[in-house]
Amino acid sequence: MHTYLKNIFEDTGKVTLFTGRFFKEIIKPPFQINEFIRQCYAIGYKSLPLVSITGFIMGLVLTIQSRPTMIQFGAESWLPSMVSLSLVREIAPVITALICAGKIASGIGAELGSMKVTEQIDAMEVSAINPYKYLVVTRILATTLMIPILVLYADLIGVFGGYIGFNVRGSMSMFAYFSEVIEHLDFIDFIPAVIKTFFFGFFIGLIGCYKGFNASSGTASVGIAANEAVVAASLSIFILDMLAVQITDLFF
Amino acid sequence: METKAIISIKNLSKSFGDNEVLKDVNLTVNKGEDLVILGRSGSGKSVTIKCLVGLVEADKGEILVFDTDVTKLKDNELNEIRSRIGFMFQNGALYDSMSVRQNLAFTLKHHTKEVSDEEIEKQIIEALESVGLEDAIDKMPAELSGGMRKRIALARTLIIQPEIILYDEPTSGLDSITSREISELILSVQKKYKTSSIIITHDMACAKLTGNRIMILNEGVIHAEGTYSELEKSTDEWVRSFFI
Structure with a gap:
């Protein structure tokens, strides 16, 4: 128990220092613009197929599942607005973020972990290249910017999926459906x-x-880093979402 | 060879937890000299050169490189020193998401400000020619053999024209013919670029060919020091065990 608590406090301290360093490095030139753009492409553009499929299925399934209950309440006409509100406010942000946690956090964890194990990060450091600025700052900035864009895109695709779902059993024109949503x-x-x-x-x-950056030596640690990254990122999404809901409830 | 010390380590100690890896190590490398450090695995050889470039923080001692104590430098000052030192890692440590050309260009671009694309290309070709691998310019690291990876790693080290090169087991994992080629390459680099080097190795053929002086490290302490022929004649059992 003592060691467990010690590890938790130690990890918290390390993450805090790591985060502090991010804010310190982000304002210090030189800025790695090219690497940042490359990361935006890798994180944002390359996640589009996955986000498209999951977004579409979210909207489709939500509509099909909600339809019988809505009919029972005589509120079938509310289906487009109910689905779009659920998607925009909660389902699309959380599901997209979880999908991205699986794809992106594990990818970054494995990539940086393998760079650490094969001394590529050390090679950067001895070449007087700041690996934190080049590898960490660019990736965190790219995920911070790309996830909201992916979520907005998932909103749109999800609403379209809802339209298809609605028309599986019912009938409504696209114009009427989207007018209802808007x-x-x-x-x-x-x-x-x-x-x-x-x-x-x-x-x-x-x-x-x-x-990834703190992976220990040995190839097994690459897998561990990727796995821990997914678990911790997914958990943090739920915790953040819970906090966000509480705060939103106060102000909106 | 000049007798001016370019690297001078005094009373260097380093522990990892309870494991004392280096115990008051003292060594000097003169300008233009190739110093070989021999020792069993875990004797602290790699830690010594990692302390030199600040990859590992020393617990105690003074590390003078170009007459500057690197243990007392801030990050930007340490980077100034690092930009004059080349470090060749045991497995090459090539950036595996980049081609050979990009590996060399990346290092050069970050090292030299405002260098034209033509100049970068010229220097890449020159560095690859010096290791005999100009044909591998567009290959990815995964497509290279162990020996080729080490040569490319050396080319990447050379492209910044360092005054000191630190080699961490340059011939490990290679067959005897490729090992000899790498050792000869180290020697030719030293002659051509007038660099000073520390070579960490287990390979006695490499030590014999490249070392002007050899140090044997045993459990964090320098056990013996001398030229290859001097150590070969040693009556010390531990030293002799390296020459069998």
């Missing part, structure tokens, strides 16, 4: 959802980088 969606529905996705993105990048 009518019931306010700008204020997007604000807290988008704000929390920046935090999701930040933590996905931070945890992936921290686990």
Whole structure:
């Protein structure tokens, strides 16, 4: 128990220092613009197929599953607005972030872990290249920026999936469906959802980088780093979401 | 060879937990000299050179490189010193997401400010020619053999024109013919670029060919020191065990 608590405090301290270093390095030139753009491409663009499929299925399944209950209450016409609100406010941000935690946090954890094990990070350091700035800052910034964009994209695809789901049993034109959605969606529905996705993105990048950067020696540690990154990032998404819901409830 | 010390380590100690890896190690490397450090695995050889470039923080002692104590430097000052030192890692440590060309260009671009693309290309070709692998320029590290990886790693080290090169087991994991080629390459680099080197190795053929002076490290302490022929004649049983 004593060792367990000691490890928790030690880890918390290390993550705090790691985060502090991120904010210190982010304002110090030189800025690794090219690597940042490359990471945005790798994290954002290359996640599009996965986010498209999951977003579409989320909207489709949610509509099909909700339909019988809505019919029971005589509220079938509310289905488009109910689905779009659920997607925009909660389901798309959390599911997309979890999908990205699986894909991106594990990828970053494994990549940096293997670089650490094969001394590539040390090679950068002895070449007078700041590996933290080049590898960590660029990745955390890219996830922080790309996750909200992916979530907005998932919102759109999810609503489209909802339209297809609605038309499996019912019949509504695309124009009528989207008019219904837009009518019931306010700008204020997007604000807290988008704000929390920046935090999701930040933590996905931070945890992936921290686990990879601190991998111990040996090839087994690469797998461990990737695995721990996914678990910790997924858990942090749920905790952040819970906090975000409480805060949103106070202000919106 | 000049007798001016370019590296001077005084009373260097380093522990990892309860394991005392280096115990008051003293050594000097003169300008233009190749110093070989021999020792069993875990005797502290690699830790010594990692302390030199600040990859491992020394617990105690003074490490003078170019007359500057690297243990007391801030990050940016340490980077100034690092930019004059080349470090060749045991497995090459090539960036595996980059091609050979990108590996060399990446190091050069970060080392030299405002260098034109033509100049970068010229220096890459020159560095690859010096290790005899100009044909591998567009290959990825995964496509290279062990010997080729070490040569490319040496080319990447040479491209910044270092004054000191630290080799961490340059011939480990290679067959005897490739090992000899790498050892000859180290020797030719030293002659061509007038570098000073520390070579960490287990390979006696490499030590014989490349070392002007040899130090044998045993459990964190320098056990013996001399030229290859002097140590070969030693009556000390531990020293003799390296020459069998």
